[in-house]
Amino acid sequence: MAIMNFGGVEENVVTRDEFPLEKAREVLKDETIAVIGYGVQGPGQALNLRDNGFRVIIGQRKDSKTWDKAVADGWVPGETLFEIEEACQKGTIIQYLLSDAAQIALWPTVKQYLTPGKALYFSHGFAVTYKERTGIIPPADVDVILVAPKGSGTSLRRMFLEGRGLNSSYAIFQDATGKAKERVIALGIGVGSGYLFETDFKREVYSDLTGERGTLMGAIQGIFAAQYEVLRANGHTPSEAFNETVEELTQSLMPLVAENGMDWMYANCSTTAQRGALDWWKPFRDATKPVFEKLYSEVACGNEAQRSIDSNSKDDYREKLEDELKELRESEMWQAGSVVRKLRPENN
DSSP states (O other), X not given: OEEEEETTEEEEEEETTTSOHHHHHHHXXXXXXXXXXXXXXXXXXXXXXXXXXXXXXXXXXXXXXXXXXXXXXXXXXXXXXXXXXHXXXXXXXXXXXXXXXXXXXXXXXXXXXXXXXXXXXXXXXXXXXXXXXXXXXXXXXXXXXXXXXXXXXXXXXXXXXXXXXXXEEEEEEEOSSSOHHHHHHHHHHHTTOSEEEXXXXXXXXXXXXXXXXXXXXXXXXXHHHHHHHHXXXXXXXXXXXXXXXXXXXXXXXXXXXXXXXXXHHHHTSOHHHHHHHHHXXXXXXXXXXXXXXXXHHHHHTTHHHHHHHHHHXXXXXXXXXXXXXXXXXXXXXXXXXXXXXXXXXXXX
């Protein structure tokens, strides 16, 4: 473990140099990793672990779309693909990668297979942090660990295939065996993390829920929509409004930020753009900070978690979700985006 300085604050991180893949394989050589769920995080983590040489099996409901997806990805029924109960029985490490609502529903089934010495692995601190609401209270004689890639399972897999890594946090909630730390770091390296930074279950879920609803998804869509609507209301065409709102940001500027930081991106823009950005970023900060403070408060008190549990557990959740996504998809801004993407040089 290395101690790194992040803007004057020291943090514990683990890199592939100090914990190489060979060491991870050695730590987990006698383990069977049962990945329960093959939806968002499951495929990326499972495929990366398999390609990295670990013993991996999938637990999924038969005759489901995700079962068929697992078969298409090369998992073999009866050999590496099983019904959930059988996979839980066979696994020494159970990666619980179902949705939060599905984890609650399936917990009575999974819990009975958590025999002493096994490890229960999460990629989100939700279930354990809000255990009074979810009812998920792990047995005292199993390790309870977390590796949370900072991105979608799709991104995790794509970056792995490109020879890169997606950074992840890791946490230990319960060390029953004395091996929890080695197990969790080995799994973090195995799933394809760029580097691992230390957290705990509560901090992970608080930051994750805030980030998803904030700059990662909720706030960015809100800002996109506000700017696009103002441009359109002032006579700009859909193409111009979309390019100035979304396309230039995602295709040109954010790669520069990712490469060397915001100051470097500013330094590589026109002097007019620099001046405007430097003058306006603080008013935007001051306008949105109260919203973020309210959001964090709602996450910390559990209200946001309860809303998710109540909404996602309803029988008609999928239908309502599709209606909400359809509203986004069929908005003028994202219809314009669909046309713009088709006009990119790589698509012609």
